[in-house]
Amino acid sequence: VSEETTPRQREWRPQIYRKCTDTAWLFLFFLFWTGLMFIMGYSVVVGAAGRLLFGYDSFGNICGKKNSPVEGAPLSGQDMTLKTYMFFMNSCNPEIKDMRLSSTALCVSSCPEEQLSTLEEVQLFADTNGSFLCVYSLNSLNYTQSPNADSLCPRLPVPPSKSFPLFNRCVPQTPECYSMFASALINDADVLHQILSGIMSGRDTILGLCILALALSLAMMFAFRFITTLLVHIIISLVILGLLFVCGVLWWLYYDYTTDLSIELDTERENMKCVLGFAVVSTIITAILLVLIFVLRKKIKLTVAVFQVTNKAISSSPFLLLQPVWTFAILIFFWVLWVAVLLSLGTAGNAQVIEGGQVEFTPLLGIRYMWWYHLIGLIWTSEFILACQQMTIVGAVVTWYFNRNKNDPSEHPILSSLSTLLCYHQGTVAKGSFLILLVRIPRVILMYIHDTLKDKHSSWSKGVFKCCCCCVSCLARHLHCLNQNAYTTTAINGTDFCTSAKDALKVLSKNPSHFTSVNCFGDFVIFLGKVLVVYFTVFGGLMAFNYNRTLQVWAIPLLLVAFFACLVAHSFLSVFETVLDALFLCFTVDLETNDGSPEKPYFMDHEFLGFLKQINKSNNARAQKDTDSLRTEDGTELRPTMR
Numbered sequence: 001v002s003e004e005t006t007p008r009q010r011e012w013r014p015q016i017y018r019k020c021t022d023t024a025w026l027f028l029f030f031l032f033w034t035g036l037m038f039i040m041g042y043s044v045v046v047g048a049a050g051r052l053l054f055g056y057d058s059f060g061n062i063c064g065k066k067n068s069p070v071e072g073a074p075l076s077g078q079d080m081t082l083k084t085y086m087f088f089m090n091s092c093n094p095e096i097k098d099m100r101l102s103s104t105a106l107c108v109s110s111c112p113e114e115q116l117s118t119l120e121e122v123q124l125f126a127d128t129n130g131s132f133l134c135v136y137s138l139n140s141l142n143y144t145q146s147p148n149a150d151s152l153c154p155r156l157p158v159p160p161s162k163s164f165p166l167f168n169r170c171v172p173q174t175p176e177c178y179s180m181f182a183s184a185l186i187n188d189a190d191v192l193h194q195i196l197s198g199i200m201s202g203r204d205t206i207l208g209l210c211i212l213a214l215a216l217s218l219a220m221m222f223a224f225r226f227i228t229t230l231l232v233h234i235i236i237s238l239v240i241l242g243l244l245f246v247c248g249v250l251w252w253l254y255y256d257y258t259t260d261l262s263i264e265l266d267t268e269r270e271n272m273k274c275v276l277g278f279a280v281v282s283t284i285i286t287a288i289l290l291v292l293i294f295v296l297r298k299k300i301k302l303t304v305a306v307f308q309v310t311n312k313a314i315s316s317s318p319f320l321l322l323q324p325v326w327t328f329a330i331l332i333f334f335w336v337l338w339v340a341v342l343l344s345l346g347t348a349g350n351a352q353v354i355e356g357g358q359v360e361f362t363p364l365l366g367i368r369y370m371w372w373y374h375l376i377g378l379i380w381t382s383e384f385i386l387a388c389q390q391m392t393i394v395g396a397v398v399t400w401y402f403n404r405n406k407n408d409p410s411e412h413p414i415l416s417s418l419s420t421l422l423c424y425h426q427g428t429v430a431k432g433s434f435l436i437l438l439v440r441i442p443r444v445i446l447m448y449i450h451d452t453l454k455d456k457h458s459s460w461s462k463g464v465f466k467c468c469c470c471c472v473s474c475l476a477r478h479l480h481c482l483n484q485n486a487y488t489t490t491a492i493n494g495t496d497f498c499t500s501a502k503d504a505l506k507v508l509s510k511n512p513s514h515f516t517s518v519n520c521f522g523d524f525v526i527f528l529g530k531v532l533v534v535y536f537t538v539f540g541g542l543m544a545f546n547y548n549r550t551l552q553v554w555a556i557p558l559l560l561v562a563f564f565a566c567l568v569a570h571s572f573l574s575v576f577e578t579v580l581d582a583l584f585l586c587f588t589v590d591l592e593t594n595d596g597s598p599e600k601p602y603f604m605d606h607e608f609l610g611f612l613k614q615i616n617k618s619n620n621a622r623a624q625k626d627t628d629s630l631r632t633e634d635g636t637e638l639r640p641t642m643r
Contacts, residue, residue: 012589014402018420018494022427025497029384029430036377039370040341046364047344055086055168056105059136060351060359063107063168072353075136083107085163087133087170089154104358108133111170116158119144133158205544206557209537213565216533217572221321224529224576225314227307232300232525236293239528243286246539250279253542274558278538289531296521305610306522310580312605316400317413320393320579324571327389331382331567338378345370379440383433390484391421391429393575394582395491401586402492402603417491428490431497432483439476443469481581488582492589507588526577530569537565 020026050062059075061067064084069077090103109131116122116133123143126132132140134153143149159172223231257272314320349361395417399410410416421429446468482501485508489500541561587604594600602609 012492012593014398014492018424020424020427021490021494021496022425022431024427025431025434026427029380029427029434032377032380035373039345039374039377040337042370043341043344043348046348048347048349049340049343051347051361052343054084055107057086057107058104058358060361061107070351070353070359073351073357073359075357076351076359078136080107083109083131085109085111085168085170087111087154087161089133091161091170091172092155092159092174104135106133106135108170111161111163112158113160113162115160115174117156119149119153119156122153122156122158205541206561209541209544209561210564210568212540213533213537213561213568216536216565217568220529220533220569221572221575224307224526224573225311225321227304227311232304235525235528235532236300239532240290240293242532242535242539243282243289246535247279247282247286249539250275250282250542254279275542278542278558282535285531289528292524293528296524303522303525306580307525307576310522310576310583313397313400313579313583314575317396319414320396320575323389323393323414323575327385328568328571330385331571334381334385335378338374342371342374345374375444376437376441379444380433380437383436384429387429387433387483387487388421389574390578391425391487391491392417393578394484394488395420397579397582398488398491398586401583401590404603420491424494425490428487428497428500432486435479435483436476439472439479443472443476446472484578484581485585488585492586504585507592508585510588510592522580523577526573526580529573530566533569534562534565538562 048062050056050065054062054064056062057080059073059078060070061076061078061080063080063086066079066081067077085108087106087108088103089106110129112125112131112133116125120143122133123140126134126140126143134140134143134149138146138149138152143153146152159174161170161172163170223235254272254275257275345367347361348367349363351359351361353359392414396413399413399417403410446465482505485504486497486501489495489504490497493500493503495503538558538561541558545558590603594602596602
């Protein structure tokens with residue numbers, strides 16, 4: 001009876017015979033994805049992403065497409081295959097009415113590249129180029145004869161324009177019209193148009209910066225693979241110089257904007273605010289990192305030893321370095337699919353005929369709820385994919401560490417770890433990623449509320465908002481560490497998420513503090529590598545976007561580039577971080593369950609034992625120094641006064 005009621009002590013060995021863990025959470029994840037599949041099908045049926053990507057005229061026709069007629073709109077349902085550009089009849093004085101551009105829009109085959117001052121010139125342009133700038137109901141032969149030509153044709157003079165990579169819009173080229181048209185178009189209430197316009201107008205620059213981020217991430221991964229003490233000093237020096245240099249350039253750009261008297265467009269003012277925001281954030285991050293580097297500078301030698309042990313574990317399974325590649329490919333595929341569904345949802349609406357036979361689209365009922373569900377699917381699925389990578393890596397590391405004969409590693413450790421994940425522990429990964437979701441959703445809601453009420457915020461409410469965001473970020477960081485240790489424990493013992501997290505915390509609580517500090521500094525050096533990649537990529541983006549200040553808001557493309565650089569750097573360098581954290585947990589378990597005797601020998605190899613002795617030696621030297629200091633102070637206080 002005593003044996004049955006007393007819980008069996010954990011053996012902490014990789015289990016051969018396992019059982020499925022957290023199956024209820026896997027079923028819940030499957031049900032959630034069933035809802036996502038329904039939204040995907042619904043968006044394909046009712047959505048019209050072509051309206052957003054190619055533009056549409058005021059009568060419901062998508063430019064460059066063959067359209068279906070709308071009941072009650074006689075000018076709808078036309079074949080616009082050859083008319084790929086969107087032309088505004090009143091581009092020099094556009095007005096926003098009911099949160100939309102009031103100017104009538106038409107689909108034309110080409111944009112007028114020269115100014116058209118009379119209706120005769122408009123008619124000649126139509127006959128010569130086949131591009132009709134008046135409403136479709138008016139024949140080009142009647143441009144100069146119809147009494148309604150003033151209301152059916154564009155306001156004269158028609159400014160010269162050319163197609164700009166802004167969803168095939170005809171953008172006027174004269175300075176006066178250009179300024180008013182750009183301001184009205186960018187300040188249009190269609191936020192999705194504004195976001196995608198910034199991406200499309202700077203797509204070549206964004207692509208180049210993404211390639212730069214990928215190259216920098218590969219270079220940093222190669223540096224960590226063959227790290228030395230000198231290389232750590234070089235990385236830290238580059239980070240310090242890069243932080244100071246980028247901060248200086250950002251503040252110089254902001255000063256250049258404030259002294260530029262030609263700033264008239266709202267886009268340029270938004271760019272100035274964007275530069276100021278990046279400068280302030282960069283300065284704060286620089287100050288914090290410089291303080292941390294100064295405090296932790298004495299642990300560089302131990303950190304190099306940690307990375308050498310980590311690289312030995314990676315050498316046993318060199319294909320671990322390729323894990324971010326397939327993870328990144330899966331994430332890209334999922335994100336492309338997610339964006340396609342988002343575009344379809346954003347254009348899902350009913351066509352309604354208004355005055356003059358024009359057509360406008362109103363959002364369908366319940367679309368906003370689908371947007372939130374779709375956003376939750378993005379966060380949960382992305383975290384699930386990243387967690388699968390973590391689980392695969394820690395499974396291979398655990399197999400290598402708990403092998404007595406390090407010279408005879410198991411065959412195909414990565415495939416074995418992946419098969420174990422797919423067969424037994426997908427539910428555990430789904431539960432861990434859901435916990436991250438619970439932290440990220442409140443942050444999204446806080447940001448949404450802040451943007452909605454940004455004009456009504458007081459200084460007190462802004463302070464509360466920043467404190468809430470800081471608390472949520474700290475909680476997310478601790479949850480990531482908890483998930484990492486829980487996945488490692490699951491890979492060892494085959495237990496469910498909650499049991500694994502509890503066992504990991506119990507073992508790590510007995511870990512000496514100086515071991516933890518070395519592990520934290522190792523993670524900090526990896527974080528500095530990520531910062532180096534992101535900072536230089538964002539700096540390159542600022543320099544590239546600075547050459548085209550007008551008709552392009554920097555915030556969206558630059559934040560996209562920063563997000564991509566952060567993601568790529570995290571995906572490639574997180575391999576070292578995951579291996580390092582997994583090794584420290586295995587190391588702690590090894591010290592807890594073994595004593596180094598012939599009956600209970602350690603699983604760690606000689607290099608790890610040497611690293612352990614180096615840490616103990618450093619800790620003993622520090623303790624001896626503190627003891628001598630205390631003795632000196634005591635002796636000074638008790639020394640009698642000589643007369």
